[in-house]
Amino acid sequence: MKKIAYYLLASILIGTACSPLISNFDRFAYRQITSLKVDALSLMDEATSDYASHAAEVKALQSDLNKTVEYNKHRLNNDITNKMYALLNDPEANLLGGFLVKWQNDGRCSPAYITDKKKQIAFSFDQIADLEIRKIKR
Numbered sequence: 001m002k003k004i005a006y007y008l009l010a011s012i013l014i015g016t017a018c019s020p021l022i023s024n025f026d027r028f029a030y031r032q033i034t035s036l037k038v039d040a041l042s043l044m045d046e047a048t049s050d051y052a053s054h055a056a057e058v059k060a061l062q063s064d065l066n067k068t069v070e071y072n073k074h075r076l077n078n079d080i081t082n083k084m085y086a087l088l089n090d091p092e093a094n095l096l097g098g099f100l101v102k103w104q105n106d107g108r109c110s111p112a113y114i115t116d117k118k119k120q121i122a123f124s125f126d127q128i129a130d131l132e133i134r135k136i137k138r
Contacts, residue, residue: 022077023076023078023135024135028071029071029081029132030132032068033068033125033128036061036068036125037129039061040121041118044114044117044118045114048108050108058103058104062100065085065088068085069089080131081128081132084128085128094117094120096124099121
């Protein structure tokens with residue numbers, strides 16, 4: 001009986017030690033992040049005009065982003081990607097979530113501000129996409 005317990009414990013330890021530390025590559029997740037990047041940057045170009053005229057587009061983008069976040073939450077070993085999405089989407093941070101809140105609160109944004117934020121937000125999307133593309137492909 002003692003031998004069986006040791007074998008069971010050893011197999012559990014070996015099994016958890018051999019499990020991946022990060023999720024595998026997911027073609028759907030990669031497609032989603034690249035699509036969201038294009039949509040977000042395109043919508044940001046509209047921020048020089050009144051927010052109210054683009055509220056439906058903002059809501060659609062946020063919905064698409066939330067769907068992607070939810071999809072990624074349920075992937076095993078995907079904590080790093082999930083944290084990156086949380087930062088990107090945080091309405092109190094200085095990335096996409098914060099940009100959309102500022103646009104809503106201010107009504108419109110200056111072209112210089114938009115240009116600066118697009119660089120930061122594009123970089124953030126690229127970081128998520130780069131992480132996904134570098135994951136092990138099955």
